[in-house]
Amino acid sequence: MAIATRGLTKRFGRQTAVDSIDLAVPRGAVFGFLGPNGSGKTTSIRMLLGLTSATSGEISVLGEPMPGRLSEVLPRVGALVEGPAFYPFLSGTANLGRLDTADRHASSRTRRARVALALERVGLSHAANKKVHAYSLGMKQRLGIANALLTHRELLVLDEPTNGLDPQGTREVRSLIRSLAAEGTTVFVSSHLLAEVEQMCTHAAVMSAGTLVAQGTLADLGRGSERRVRITTPDVGAASRVLTDLGLVPVPVPMSGADAAQEDPAVMAAYPVGRTPAEAIVTALVAAEVRIRGFVLEEPSLEDRFVALTGEGFDVVQ
Template sequence: MSTVIGTTGLVKRYGRLRAVDGIDLDVRAGDVYGFLGANGSGKTTTVRMLLGLVLPTAGEVRLLGEPMPKAARRVLPRVGALVEGPAHYGHLSGRANLALVDAAGPGGSRRTRRARIESVLEQVGLAGVGRKPTRAYSLGMRQRLGLAAALLRRPELLVLDEPTNGLDPQGITEIRDLLLQLNREGTTVFLSSHLLAEVEQMCTRIGVLDRGRLVLQDELARLTAPTGATVVETAEPDRVRAALDGRVLSVAAGRAVVRGADPAEVNAALVAAGVPVRGLALERPSLEEVVLAAARTSADRVDAPGERGRR
């Protein structure tokens, strides 16, 4: 599978601060890639370097197989991006703003401009806004307009920084469904977000950034695979320990975790012992648990004196 976004030893320094510290991203064709990290971890700086908006201090960036920013004029017409909120002219309508975006960028066909604008407004749920100036848009509407601008050229790659910022739950669901549909149609999606629940529902692969370092990068399905244990929901968890002595990994209010990846076998053993069972499920780590564990591992590492020069 071809690499759509690749970085090697990517570094960005601001004085003594290393905002991005030697990261190697690997985003493959067809991915919905979730780029995760706390505020200040370096996510937006990384995204800006990917798009050639900020020059790296060291390292290399390749987008769609081409070096950036050297090949920006060839590459960027094939990329849709929404970074740090959409820019717009407040006195103009959404349609007029999109027409200016399309006219300013390379490769936009004037002949098809109106049809493409109507299509993307429909996609993001703004088809009915009429001539309302964008200064009267809500934050969520402005975010939708920014996404519409990113979709104008039917990009091969979408690079999005917090695309659901300001949206209500219905809007978040609509944008999630749209991104998944675009991905099914062949668009690779690189999504920077702090909304772990949304990432968990959408993404196929994730990267976790902590204090400028990429501390985890893998398939989401692998990271959240069953652990080999079964979670038992019961009103009497202490009786689970008594019935399955030696197999119980933990007990808490209303639940017990039992070694064994066959819930039917666990259930049969508990029923035979007369233990009431309300439910059983394979134990899987949540994305939140995966991200926190990766961040803790990074925090526990001791750097050589002066290695980072940032704290």
Template sequence: MVRTHGLTKRFGHVTAVDSVDLDVREADVYGFLGANGSGKTTTVRMLLGLVLATSGQIEVLGSSMPAAGREVLPQVGALVEGPAAYPHLSGRANLALIDATGPGGDRRSRRRRIGEALDRVGLASIDDRAVRAYSLGMRQRLGLAAALLRRPRLLVLDEPTNGLDPQGINEIRTLLLELNREGTTVFLSSHLLGEIEQMCTRVGVLDGGRLVLQDQLSALRGPTGRTEVHTPDVDLARSLLDGTVEEHGDGRLLVRVPDVAELNARLVAQGVRVTLLAPEHRSLEEVVLEATTSGTDRFGREAGTP
């Protein structure tokens, strides 16, 4: 659905995006993760033909961009750098203008499609208030409705939950997963680790303009080869497993052993109360911390996420 090769953008002497090779596959929910200022939005703008690349190739829906923009863009819904709208007009009027002036708008089905898009983003009861009276969250929902007007094959979203409360974030997450199940490929750019980890099937991590990771989320969070043991008897377990315990604390041990069944039998036989025995998996935060120079201190977490 989206492929780039050596995609680079320089602004004078500053390299904002440096030789990025994206691989977004059909039916993906692709999380494009990076700290603020890492080059995510510049990359997204190049994919959509809003900014010209300094060098490299871009392919969207099997066609070269920006050359094939007239054929490609009617099949792409996008929300980049916050929703644009005429503040003195209502949300419905703004959507009607977007549909009328954009490529591929169908006048005969416009009213129905606007109603369906507003309903999907939770603005079905929208009145004739001017957009200037909308909250930031309402504006974000309106921008997402605009991206959905033509039932796109590919949805490209840059920080789509910006300004939403926890309930709104959950509603948008549910909507995007529904759209994906219905056949829409979702490309989601975000600096929120929790948002990417809960939604995406495939992840790319941008750090200082370079793509430092790109893989299935399940592979990135795969087993580490260690076994996680939860027990209130940490000291006793440590004495029995001397030499195999690599980390311990707070009722938890991380152990490297060849036979997990034998480990469990040995602990139970010696009276150790085992409440959990499972393969250790890394969190996305741990993966990102290891791969990036900025660490995770510049990556945010959505509202309500510890």
């Protein structure tokens, strides 16, 4: 495992920020660490990296106990935690150069080339010589990721890496993370944006109020959730009877006043579909001479699964 914890707990006085979590992050994975703001994600990351001590529990990073082997582990880890901080009146290039100089494991002979490559990978080559105080929030976020990429890392830990980025920047960071994983780097991404995690991660864990409520591959997390079939048809009654015969629960979908005035076909939804193949539903509808004008199978999203596990949406701040 790239990261493994057992009973990891952090208390601040009487408040428990992280409550006995057992994380398991496979090597080579793009692992999404999910939860609302205030759910304990950043505190967990700080403990993993030795930035704060755990109240109790065990931590292993890249096969080494933490924080006992901190000096051996951290050179193999790149991280962006709680937003980057830079010298505002130095350029992006100068900032990365200074940070690289502080790394006693980094070679000074290749520094210039590595800084240029890191800036290129995050799309900041055009602003390499601009002073950082003139950078936007998204550009500073990219510069923080560039710092984490100055040397090859076995593990990359990114806390809200798309914070402040526009849609194009978000797509570029997503592509970058995928390319790093393809090169063998394990990427641990903390985020409250489920749609982003679904597009770039292979595994995920869900936090809620300091507790780990689920983890596994994205496919594992989706199991147990219900799917929905949405049918557009003028033969509402007949469609409902077919769905009932298949063991599904037909529910009429309310139509807006504008739709009703135009006499658009009624829409039916069956929830849940369960294990009934979509093809079997279509075959039964056709056999019953139901006129189908639209058929959509809606798979459960990661957010659906989160709500099923916790009863909360991601706009909740703990």
